[in-house]
Amino acid sequence: MLKEYRCEYCNKLFFKGDIKEATIEVKCRYCKNINLIKTVILLNDNQASYKRS
Numbered sequence: 001m002l003k004e005y006r007c008e009y010c011n012k013l014f015f016k017g018d019i020k021e022a023t024i025e026v027k028c029r030y031c032k033n034i035n036l037i038k039t040v041i042l043l044n045d046n047q048a049s050y051k052r053s
């Protein structure tokens with residue numbers, strides 16, 4: 001399932017992707033604002049229980 005990444009100022013679509021963990025700086029070519037896109041991995045139940053053991 002691809003997530004849509006959009007400009008937070010003018011809502012233009014930058015790209016679609018399935019990103020696990022990244023920090024991406026994108027300059028919007030429509031409104032010229034710089035967006036900082038951060039994605040992080042969310043721990044699921046399996047990983048949390050694995051860490052406890």
Ligand SMILES: [Zn+2]
Nearest residue numbers: 007010028031
């Ligand atoms: Zn924009």
